[in-house]
Amino acid sequence: MVKIKSNGKELETGDELLELVGPRTEVKTISLERRTLACVWYLSNQETFRSIVDRFGLSKGSLHYFLRKFCNIITSNEILQQLIRWPSSDSEFQNISENFTQRAGFPNVIGALDGTYIPILGPTAFRESYICRKGFPALHLQAVCDTDLKFLDVFCAYPGSVHDSRVFKNSPLYTELQNNPVPRQYHLLGDSAYGNSETVLVPFRDNGHLNADEKRYNNAHSSTRVDIERSFGLLKGKFRRLRYVEMKRVEDIPSLVVTCCGLHNFIIQRERYTDEDIDMDAADGDGPPGTCSVARDTGAVDKSGHEKRLQVMHSLQ
Template sequence: MLLMVFFTRCGFPGVVGAVDGTHIPIPGPSQRRDSYINRKGFPSIQLQAVCDSNLVFCDVYAGWPGSVHDARVWRNCPLSLILPSLPPNQHLLGDSAYPLSVNLLVPFRDNGHLSCIEKKFNKSHSSTRVNIERAFGLLKCKFRRLQFLDMHLLDEIPNVIVACCALHNFILQNESSDDEEFDMPDDTCCPLADDNSTGQVALGKRLEIANMLM
């Protein structure tokens, strides 16, 4: 059912969810403070999440300091070990901060010379993946404390973030929600993944879908 909703919206096949990371601003510790300063210059804790077509979180992973890149958070999360067990025709969508794999599709790197097929793929990919950005926006709208989590007990901060995600799911599954009334956070990370280091199977799968979308 989830695959069909994603496909109906943008024509992108096999999507089971969208993954991304967002920063939760915190006061920052007095020790090792630099490790919590993100690329925008403020201390934060990272939340990585996967959502479905209804903006419900399917997987959440919180606790890494703000300076850590999305790709490193992904490599260390339990989901990255489970994902290869998906059927080869199913996948998550992530932005260019994530590594391309058979079950995690990212956009073609825009070097200024993308083909029409690659541009079409990236547009459909972005239109489908936007759900996770909408989910983060709704989460921070419903739980405004996450816009600045004034806590100093670092070990407890991830528990609060995950609890908010659980309540977010409860609200969506039990109440109607107008998710058009919030601003999406700007947490896009700089590209890191290098297509040259990925498997030929993943590259072939992405190209096959790109051709199908034309």
């Protein structure tokens, strides 16, 4: 069995990963095993590029080439759709919902939605557009997860200065939800960075005057939505390269980030994880877990979303 290490821990799924990427990799003098090990090691550690090429006996050019090819394979439609898949049947929605309900009684949740920053070196041109609200250059990763901390959808394309709500409304997921709405009783949970709607329920804004029902709703909401923060913590705990991606070609970084998300699911589907694997300090990339920016006030209120939130609030009594 081939042993592949992620964050210093051996993955029992090494052979399966080689079987996944092998048929899509051209024959080279350097073995498939060594190439794959080098790529996974790069993604799993913050070790310098020079140190990694020395460790695996590669040239810098070779590792750059193999890493790009590896990411292209994992993010290809054929592979990525096997690893990260949006639920499509009512039975899938119901199963996910039941698992979420067990957490704090919050009904009909089919995913926890959030964004996190991926710190990067940043480009020279248009650098200010990459500076996130925490003051460093970053890319925005949006994701939805289930209770197993498995990603149901990921999207990495926008620089760090773009607000979460705008990223969501310009994401393929938003388009999918508009064109193929989920059954009306189901919804995602998002934090206050998103606008409240029938599709995404957010907390009541705490202005210091919340009543007991609203506080109960917010507590159940937070206790349920925390899984997306734990997913980011597990992702960055296993793939430590995402804590700071020192790549000069910014256009190559989204593929690397999504590759890590795909491997995250690949591992979860095959191996157990423990709380020790979850690094909550690195979960958000933008502050302590649970902090967020407030959605920009457009002056418009989604009435159906407001009514749905009240219905859920009353059901929690």
